[in-house]
Amino acid sequence: MTGPVPGLFFVGHLYAHVIAFLFFTGIIAGHGWAEKARDPAIRYTCPAVVGLRAFLFICATTLGLLFLDTVYKQLVLGVFGYGNVMHWLGMVVLLATIGIEFIVAAAFVAPTRKALVTFGAVVATFTYLMQFHFPAATDVDLERAMLLVLGACIVVGVTVQGILAAAHGIYIKVATSRRVESRRDTPLWDIQHAFKRAFSFKANLVLWVLLLVEFVLSFEGWGLLAWLSLDAFLGAVAGIAGGILTFALLSRWRANRKLVDELRGQLGRRA
């Protein structure tokens, strides 16, 4: 445990959780009707829609970074110590899950070069403000600083995305006018189907319910995992991990056995 580190600036699990709950509620509300949420093959062409989507993804990236920062500072740096870890562990696990989902959805599902550069700019802005600027500043209004971090990341993301889109648009125009073949900014890879399987609507609904329960419990002084002792929690995690490992080994063993049986059969026929 590092303990309190002078200058360390961070948003605690409670505020991060409230922000996550509200943003996630918006996602769930929009999930059923956003056509692309149901069918990843759909491509939006309306510039306003493409722009709005990019804006929402930049917001999601920023929030994802904020949640993972909270997870890092509480779970790894141990700013609150680990004496009452079970009080906030449930919230931190949820923040980690949602943070990863937001960042992967925003930047790594089917990223174009523009999207990756924008992501890099947002990460750089976030890191500079959270790790260097506010820790070193004097007389900081913390709530305002938190809003400033979110606002600055979104503004930087939108600006970089806008500049890149404009530059690419000009490049295509020039290339077209010169009758030269232009390179489109197509996705570098596409894992939409796998992502949708992992974070399906049902999975998101479960996450939302967990966020809601944790939201209410936190105001009552409790948490999702506060009912468990650390030993019981670690035991359950070890049990689940052991179960998964056993299942994987058994599957492997059964597959090998099947293979051996097939080989035996083939060899028997040849003989």
Next chain:
Amino acid sequence: MTPRKTPLQAFGFHLRNLGIFLLLLAPVFTYILANNAYTNSLVARNGPYVHFNGLDPSSEAYVTWETPDPEATSLSLGTTPGALAPHVTNATPVTLHRVKLQGLTPDTVYHYQASNGRTGSFKTAPLVTRDFSIGLFSDSQQLWGIGHYEVISSLIAADRDIAFVSCVGDIAQEPDVQPYWNLFWQQSEPWFPRVPFVPVIGNHDIDYANATGSRYYKYFGFSYDNGPYNNTFYYTFNWSHVQFVIAEISTTGTITGNGDIDITLHDTWLNETLANGQDKAFRIVMFHRNLMTSTTTDQRLVDRITPIAERYNVSLVIFGHNHHYERLLYNDVRYLCLGGGGGMQDGAFRIIPECEALNVGPSYTRLTFSADRIHGNTISERGDAIDTFTLVKDGSRVVLLGGGA
């Protein structure tokens, strides 16, 4: 012809999405409204509770309770639960009943029964050096009845052998909204019948434009009836070998012009009181407004109060206002911020060099005083250790023996 879609509609957004969004938030709104409705439904049937603002707790105490309708006041008192004698009777019907007990024997358990039928007990302060513990929390205020004070109350109820419990300010959310105060009293019922209450005035407890209309005044009154410090809420008392100084720093760090209290007079009292307490082993100063924490620092208060704490070898300065737990060290004096008492917790932090321990969430602190040391133990709602520390007497000051959870 198909009507042209707006960009939002093209994105798949319709007004019904907004409806769904609000529907999804319905459980939260229901939770808030249900808590608020429950709080508003509470009737002022509060206490009895024991307090000693401005009194000597070795021989005096107030017993106060409230009834929804005006009733006569009577109180039976005794040192044996089964043999209580009528102590006072007043036929005038009132809703707030306050009985001042005097001539009590030090270090003695007293039992009482109020005219509302409820019973309780308390122990007077010893005059000789004796080990004892106290329970502390701050900012139990619950907006719309939402918060975790009930959890803190159950921790206090489970804590045995504590001399008294103190809320270091912001007992309720509003100084003039009766249901918020009813909520506090009624959630405190698990521990009120057996532990005296030491209130500290907070910014949510008092409206200085209407001080006598505020519930803090209603439930505790002024500390002094006469003398230079008449009509003030600050007070002091000794418990065994420890001096407790309850200062009135609730609203601001400015010196003049806010219409709250005469700060010059207050600080004269603070200096005089601490000077008189130099024969005690430990001096504990409690007030509501935070000096410095990892959420906010009030430099004007730091400049005003820390020199006094250092000059008079104050063993521990305790405050709240910021909603989290923090232990701090500044110029060899230790400070505790105890804001984990019930209100919504703080959200953003920038850890200051003075910070020794930090936590967010419900927290209850127990201080145990022995002849030469103060042991602090702060626990979470589960009883897990958030912070433990021991301050050992070193001349007229104290030094940290060990720390950390």
